[in-house]
Amino acid sequence: MMFCFLFLLSFPILTSANDGGPFDYLMFTTIYPTAVCRADDDSVPDSCEIPKGTPQWTIHGLWPNYENGSYPQFCPGTPSRFDENLIKPIEPKLLAVWPNLFPHKSIQSFWKHEYEKHGTCAQSDERYKNELLYFSNSIKAYETFNIASALSSIGPSDKLITKEQLHNALLEVTNGKSYQIHCLRDKKTKQYLLGDIRLCLNKDLTIRDCPDDRNSNRVHTRFPRRASNGGGLPTYQECPHSFVYISAETSYTPRGLFAPLWDKIFG
Numbered sequence: 001m002m003f004c005f006l007f008l009l010s011f012p013i014l015t016s017a018n019d020g021g022p023f024d025y026l027m028f029t030t031i032y033p034t035a036v037c038r039a040d041d042d043s044v045p046d047s048c049e050i051p052k053g054t055p056q057w058t059i060h061g062l063w064p065n066y067e068n069g070s071y072p073q074f075c076p077g078t079p080s081r082f083d084e085n086l087i088k089p090i091e092p093k094l095l096a097v098w099p100n101l102f103p104h105k106s107i108q109s110f111w112k113h114e115y116e117k118h119g120t121c122a123q124s125d126e127r128y129k130n131e132l133l134y135f136s137n138s139i140k141a142y143e144t145f146n147i148a149s150a151l152s153s154i155g156p157s158d159k160l161i162t163k164e165q166l167h168n169a170l171l172e173v174t175n176g177k178s179y180q181i182h183c184l185r186d187k188k189t190k191q192y193l194l195g196d197i198r199l200c201l202n203k204d205l206t207i208r209d210c211p212d213d214r215n216s217n218r219v220h221t222r223f224p225r226r227a228s229n230g231g232g233l234p235t236y237q238e239c240p241h242s243f244v245y246i247s248a249e250t251s252y253t254p255r256g257l258f259a260p261l262w263d264k265i266f267g
């Protein structure tokens with residue numbers, strides 16, 4: 001009886017935010033795969049792998065958000081389940097700029113997760129009303145805001161950079177608007193690595209400020225956030241004042257032939 005009562009009580013609360021109604025803006029998140037795989041737990045072999053030819057920065061997702069800091073998820077969509085056939089025309093492009101870095105999961109699993117959790121909640125707007133439009137607009141955002149190019153003046157390198165240096169380099173894409181960044185912790189070196197950059201976009205994909213965290217009743221649903229859904233994966237966290245935009249060549253452990261031995265001794 002009590003269970004029934006609680007169930008009835010909670011149902012309208014859950015559905016009111018996830019009915020696919022209007023959202024306020026989009027958060028466009030790009031990740032830095034080099035950092036994701038560096039922060040990944042090396043005790044699990046081949047758990048993180050950057051596909052050959054992957055650009056420096058790749059897509060994590062395009063997320064409908066509310067001004068109050070919360071966001072709708074798993075909305076009723078058309079289709080409500082990811083259908084690979086619908087994105088066939090742009091699949092080669094998606095493979096390049098939106099790769100899955102975790103080989104134990106299927107290539108499409110990342111897209112499936114992002115579409116079902118976030119894409120289904122963007123359909124109230126004509127421009128995102130179906131799966132193909134959601135993914136093509138994500139690619140459009142990626143092509144509009146070239147993070148790798150903006151950051152080329154400060155890295156990647158093995159040196160520490162400050163939030164100010166990052167801010168100045170990013171001006172090229174942010175145009176002075178506020179944004180968010182997150183870091184990943186390298187378990188071995190304890191270094192904070194720049195892991196993702198989140199831009200806030202209007203529905204027409206022009207840049208806008210992210211809502212000010214301090215002045216909103218922000219519900220901390222976004223963060224900390226795992227690199228992907230699953231266990232044992234790196235967690236995105238707040239960046240300290242300085243951190244490393246790590247280069248793919250920066251290496252502190254011998255890779256290849258000696259890696260298993262090295263891990264045995266120092267792992």
Ligand SMILES: *[C@@H]1O[C@H](CO)[C@@H](O)[C@H](O)[C@H]1NC(C)=O
Pocket residue numbers: 016017066067068069070219
């Ligand atoms: C945030 O705003 C949305 C849309 O207006 C609303 O549905 C949701 O309940 C709000 N969440 C909080 C925590 O205030």
